[in-house]
Amino acid sequence: PDPDRYPEQWIEALVAQGRHLSEPAVLFPCNDQTLSLVSRYRDRLEPYFHKRIPSDEVITSLLNKSETYQKAEALGLAVPRHLFLKNEADLEKVEQTIGFPCALKPVHSHLWKRYFPSVKLVVVRSKEELLKQFSNLRGHDLDFLATELIPGEDTQLYGLYTYLNKEGNPLFVYTKRKLRQ
Secondary structure: OOOOOOOOHHHHHHHHHHHOOOOEEOOOOOHHHHHHHHHHHHHHOOOEEEEEEOOOOHHHHHHOOOHHHHHHHHHOOOOOOOEEEEEEEHHHHHHHHHHOOOEEEEOOOOHHHHOOOOOOOEEEEEEHHHHHHHHHHHHHOOOOOEEEEOOHHHHHHHEEEEOOOOOOEEEEEEEEEEEEO
């Protein structure tokens, strides 16, 4: 079952699969939605699967871009200029804080995907466009933020991946470069 549309059935399908295993298997959540589900239903999955996922508190924070940005800033890491948009009054701050063009991004990507499966963000080029898009997006009861656009070509997108052991030491580290977005 599709975990976005049928989360309970997706968990039940995993449990049913797990019952047929001779020993617990390793379960790797591969996106925000499945990570959220595996975290939320960890007790039901525990007898059948080994999971190496952080606590619910850490996962909740990681899945929330606003919290992730706040934690990164607290650690002294550079993050794009951003503004959490709660209401129309916050829209006035976008022009002074971020400027145009900017992007509207979901706070929770896995919830955003329910309504916009192939759209990661919405670029707005003016105050008028911001007002229009804000109105459209608020109709879906989603939380989102405005963020600056970092200039550069798609070939300049890099990522870092690692897997940490219980002591927090990396077991491997690798980087990737996207050639297109």
